[in-house]
Amino acid sequence: MKLPTYTLFIGNPGVGKSTLLNAIIGSVQFESGVSIGTGLTRRLQLYQASDDTVIYGDTPGLDDLENRKLAAEEIKLAFQQDKGGLIKLVFVVTTESGRVRASDMATIRLVLDALPDKSIPFGILVNKVSQGLRLKLATSVQAREDFVRSFACLGPEYSPPKLMFYERMDNLDDQENVVHDPAPTLLEFLDDLEATLVQPERVQDIKHQMAAELLEELEKERAKKKADISGWSTFVDGLGMGAGAAGMAILGMILSRN
Template sequence: MPEKMLTQGARCGYVAIIGRPNVGKSSLLNCILGQKISITARRPQTTRHRILGIKTSPDAQAIYVDTPGLQDKERRLMNRYLNRAADSAIEDVDLILFIVEAYRFTEEDERILQRLRRRGVPIVLVLNKVDRVADKKTLLPIMEQLSKKMEFAAIVPVSAWKGDNVAVLEKKVAGLLPEGPMIYPEDQVTDRSERFLAAELIREKLTRHLGQELPYALTVFVESIEEEKNLYRIAATIYVERPGQKAIVIGKKGEGLKRIGYEARLDMERMFGGKVYLELWVKVREGWSDNEHLLRSWGYDSP
């Protein structure tokens, strides 16, 4: 590890990003890192895996743990895995960012807060989406009301989408981390492989373009990645649960699959810094979201 990173009084630690689905956890992580690591969409269950995002500055290394949104209903085995991934992220962290929407605190938020109370680590309440609050003066009474729920280490209003006040949040985080040497090299941004990131980018496009229910019935597995100089050859399979879903993904004359592949390829080229040749297939695998063997093989049991 570079000696210059071991500055006197340097701080390093794990920071869990926790909240109900669709409050902007992944958007916040991407904003902090300055690049896309965790996929985003306006639907619950977009994030299905625990993802580390590493932000290193001269005097601190914050290792952010993005988690699936905690699920109230565990109808399928996959939902239980999502909750397991979120719960396990809280176990051994030094700090928790509890993300809620600035303009509403729901019963689901309250239930999550009750789960966090027992963890015994500092909790920073992050009020996200302040860009949607027309009168910013209303934020002060909201912050005062929420401060009565528990003794938060800090309450920070932000807009992950626009980046507003995120630098202030990062400074608060750095000050709350324990002193210690850096864990990861200073140029490392995530613990995830290129194969994982490619699969997630494909699933993001599927989630954004398909109907309300279908994204929950599909997953993506990257079969291979081959790198040749400045070219990545990537082959991936989209798994759905019923033949009708396969037809929806492919679209009329294959146009749906072409659009998803095109958009995913552009994002991959930006992420990997090279040209990408992407091959996509769609296959039916009935009941995959309740199949323990398949979930294990696709990484859902490794939060």
């Protein structure tokens, strides 16, 4: 009997998880839109595709002060489905001042640290990439290297993630429950992402109470510009690169969108 594969989208409120999942599925299965001060998704939501071995999961945002404890419990539940099965793990993030937000990186760390094996394969989908940032990354070596340093908090104990950029679509801003045609590269990204077996009984509680402390630590690290990625295996196909080489890999991804 073939095990089901759960494609789980995890990320903070407002990063666009539900909109992306609706695009992949081709219909509105997850509520999306604007919710002031908190996330729209409060509970784990699952959608089983026509092929009953493919299941998509939308999780609540961990960086939600009002619902952080509940969000942590629901994300843990996503890894503990009764059916068991393989997991494809996708973290959806957005950028601020040319880098992935520290709050998004904190969420990635907290979730990975709760899993029995921190080296689980995973993807990072950088959503809502503006034309301005795309141009900057395509033309500036410094911008690319600064962007790479967004990931400096992922040490060697974590697997090098696969990375995907998804452009901002202005026609989707503040729209509720809309479905757009997904870029072919998004579907390819999901197809190529490795699925792995997670033992449900070994998944620990997500330490949501540490979120503020971890976020402060990451922001201080950035402010002092002490992030050193020289010893970190890159997120690009598992190759070992420094900031410059990884930045060139980012350039290739950006230019491939032309």
